[in-house]
Amino acid sequence: xxxxESSKKANEVVMEFIEALERKDFEAVRxxxxxxxxxxxxxxxxxxxxNQAGPFTTYLEHANFPKLEIKKQFEDSSDVCLLFEMKYxxxxxxxxxxxxxxxxxxxxxSSLRFIxxxxxxxxxx
Numbered sequence: 816x817x818x819x820e821s822s823k824k825a826n827e828v829v830m831e832f833i834e835a836l837e838r839k840d841f842e843a844v845r846x847x848x849x850x851x852x853x854x855x856x857x858x859x860x861x862x863x864x865x866n867q868a869g870p871f872t873t874y875l876e877h878a879n880f881p882k883l884e885i886k887k888q889f890e891d892s893s894d895v896c897l898l899f900e901m902k903y904x905x906x907x908x909x910x911x912x913x914x915x916x917x918x919x920x921x922x923x924x925s926s927l928r929f930i931x932x933x934x935x936x937x938x939x940x
Contacts, residue, residue, distance in 0.1 A: 825918040826888065829895045832916075832924060836875060837882055845872045849923040856929040893918045908935050 828847055835843035845868060854865040865871035881901050889896040895916040902909050910931055917926035 824922065825893045825895050825916075826890050828918045828922050828924065829897070829916045833883060833885075833897075836880070839876075841872055841876050844875060847924055848872065849919055849921070849925040852923075852925060852927065854927045856927070857931055857933070910935055 832844060832847040835841075835847065848868045848871065850868050852865060852868050852871055854863070854871055856863045863874075865874065881903055883897075883899045883901060885897055885899045887898040895918065897914045897916070899912055899914070900909050901912060910933075912929055912931040915926075915928040916924055919925040
């Protein structure tokens with residue numbers, strides 16, 4: 816296994832994953848994800864969790880996320896943090912999200928943790 820030599824490598828993996836997701840190229844998305852990925856994200860009632868790449872990729876295929884507007888990136892070795900906005904058209908809504916990505920030695924995303932500012936969701940009528 817090849818070690819990630821710099822945080823730039825981890826950042827490249829994450830950004831290529833995001834670009835593939837925005838192109839809706841789910842075969843490419845899957846290629847950036849570890850088989851045993853650990854995902855934790857807020858859900859409407861309880862946390863959304865995944866522990867395998869297949870179900871996570873299938874979820875992404877059906878999620879219909881808007882384009883991410885990345886505000887800031889932080890890198891620390893194999894960890895990448897993205898602060899971004901998701902701008903929905905209908906209903907018009909902006910959700911601020913923080914994503915923490917961990918890239919493993921095989922240059923695959925092995926862990927994802929998301930937190931978001933839910934205030935816009937509560938203001939919807």
